[in-house]
Amino acid sequence: MLPKLREKLLSYQRKTITLSELEKLMAPRTYDTFAEHVLELEDGNYLQMVKSKGRNGKAPSLAYQYRINKHLLQQKYHQELQRYRLKLHNAIHMDKYFRLPERVWKEDLPYLEKIHHYLETKGFPEENAPAPERSYELVGDEKWITDHGGAEVLERVHLWDKMKIFPVSDPLMFAINPAQIQEKRHLHLIIENKTTYHGLLPALTKTPFSTLIYGSGNKIVKSIENFPTQFPVFGDHRFFYFGDLDAAGINIWHSLNQKQKVLPAYPFYHACLAKEEAYGKTNQRIQKEALDAFLTNFPAEEQNHILSLFENGAYYPQEVLKSAELQRIWEETQWNFWISKN
Template sequence: MCYNTNKLFSGDIPMKMQDYICKVIDSFPRKMLKWDTDIRDPVARRFASRWEDAGGYEAFAAAINNLVEEKVLSPVKKSGLNGLSPPLALRYRKLPLQEGDYSAAKEEILSFYCSRMDLSSFLNSPQDYDRHRDILMAIDHFLIEAENNPPAVWDTVNERSFALTGHEKFLSSHKGNQLLKRIKITLQDLCCVPAPEPFFFWATALPLLPEERAHCLVVENKDTFHSLKYLLGAGKLKTNPEIHLLIYGEGKKILNSWSFIYECLPGAAGYQFFYFGDLGPGGARYLR
């Protein structure tokens, strides 16, 4: 695995060919890479018109061969050669770091990161660093940006997770929680909030007085919900106390949605819930 903390370009001077090849290699999750479409083409696109100034194919081939000597890549001899001069194998295999050789990883941890993440555990266990590297870099970049320009509107956890990792469920997963604990970063640090699961409800338009608790009726059955909605809306049914919010429980779904109530009646001083439905094992869960 390559470790390099240089920027891709410094002014108008292109970075070394090998440095950017390392960047491309690191970005691939696959262990088997084609010399052209997986390595050369991304490098050439990045250099664009400066490809020849950077040495072109000859510099590219020399860098690939150097990475082979450094045991970063291994040519797959059975794949054949590309027919160019100097020749390269058609396929290369990414090699893992040698056992115990984590000096480059430690150097990167110490020199690259500028945010308040605590990476001491990765210094103590550098063998864990490589598989978290891309996510750690993304979090580090976000924390620095957020410190300089705090976002006016926070994203949901899933939105922030997708932006940082490409997977919307990662931050809310067990692995995501463990990683955040490990680097001592919270969801608040990442400027994101959990999005409560919404539920079906109907507001009765009953005025909510200042410092008054909202009365909420949770109905388990969908047909009963619609009947009560009609009767209450038509003024043909009176309850004591009067109901501010009629909620369709939708089986077990409501159990993961209670926090959504704060978005339905944000001005309430508190909430009192009533339940209409089966008091079997399923219905009893609402009362816990």
Template sequence: MDMAETMHRFLMDCGKKTILLEQMQTWFPKGEYDDFRLAVLQLMQEGCLEAVRNSGTDYGGLPRKFRINRGALFQSAEVIQRDAIRHALSARMNLRYYYEQPLPVWQEDFPYICRLSDWMKTGVARAVSLQQRSWDIFHDEKYLTGPGMTLLHRLKLSLSDLKIKEEPDPLMMAVNPATSARTVFHHLVVENKAPYYALVPFLRGSGFFSLVFGAGWKITANLKELPRQTGHADARHVVWYFGDFNWEGLRIWLGASESASDNLFVQLAVPFYQAYLHHEAPSGKENQQADEIVLESFVQTVGEPAGLRFRNILVHQRYYPQEALAQDELLQAWEELAYGAGTFR
């Protein structure tokens, strides 16, 4: 294997967009500069290496810095362009990513690219769910929830390009039929599974219409579906939120509050947070980003002096997980919330 071929292989493996001449020289023994120079000039002539302007030159006239042309390096561009013409691939797909990759990357994705191209040329106008569109294009309802998203990213395509409509996951909740005749419906949202399963056996006697598993940030996307999903779209709904007490949990609460509408009201389930204060806050969550705006909203809601205690907990990088409360504490907080929530008629 001559020096140019060896250099070619090194460049294929380096994974960089630019490279310094002195780094390339470390690949070969000293004292072979003439052969090294000829190998670099050969790769420049083939288009694999392009001189970076104003990088200067060494004593032999070689640029001190190069831009690596991965398309020429892997010789993928010619094959890709030929395939694109032969199969009349949609011009809406950007193939540039593949020009800079080894040819097997293109060959592995090519069957899926062809299916996607064929679909894009149909001019389908009706928006459908992600799973439905995945089936329409690839005959695999799960492809776009996995490797298909990587394919779209490589082709510089978005979900809107595929006419996919946003459909948040349905709320995961238990319903209390004993409260279905009321005109005001109260709901308790808990962030995690542990409090959900601890409280769900007691839903019927709680006075609440539903107990909702918020699943972290998911609740911020699908909470607005609650009135329609309950079958009482025109009634008044009051949502009480209870989550972990840390920066992320507070941001989720504030995000859920943004789902409020004329008939959907989001409140903080204060008694649950007050129950936290009966326990010592463990350390942890040091890497979460502080947010004074969301903390101030929380402090104003819980009031003083509890607000000051909660502020000190976060300042000292401590927190409360929902799992800190035992079942009896959760039930007591729920009873206090029901007592202070106003009418349940």
């Protein structure tokens, strides 16, 4: 069976599939070719005829509906994973591949074999190294970790922390509130745009926040990796984010939140929603998963407001709030209350 077809059948949502749905899935050139593939799957018990639906009466004859034997479809793949579990270094954790498409495993395998060889011959590194240096040592490609998905592979097999890698992303840009350095809890506010960052900066020392961080759009998703080394202060660190209330801003927050838990700075967004909306960003596309996650931080009425906003092609830039209002909100909000709610 073709690997792509196996993956399509495994990802099919229902347990049964009609003949017409199967035809759309395979997109065959001729009926004879289609029938040949279906009968091969039927003979292998990967597709099981639903007898109550009957067969189409053509030559060769196919069932009108089939039950997908997903357990059998996964069997050979899982057997292969079991073989490699015994073959690869025992520090390479394989569990996640049993829940991932076979395609991911096939893409990762050449790199896992190189990592296995590295561990067998050199063991775990004793000193920290920049990502490109460690990447070249592991797989012979200095950009594998930073540009070609290597970081995700190492996370997937539980090796990232053990490989002693430090990121080489752009340094994080932030201002420090010296009055908060000795506190046990440290609050950090990440701002997407430069104008809003400078508008808030004069109020920093009047707030309970330890830092005001300039996110610089999407750059924050990578540069946040540098935070522990740039702000090596012991304590409970909590992050808030305020960006444009548009597709790009929410997508940035979601990507960042997947790497470092960060709450939307609700009081700022709440203030934006009371203003007159702007129009013009028609080329942006919001990720449904990002929007759904973002909306959980808002009451139902404001969730509907935000949904309506995007349906009408509108948005709120951060600049809708003037510096004086930004500073007042930052100074007067009980930020620990929003932490306790989450």
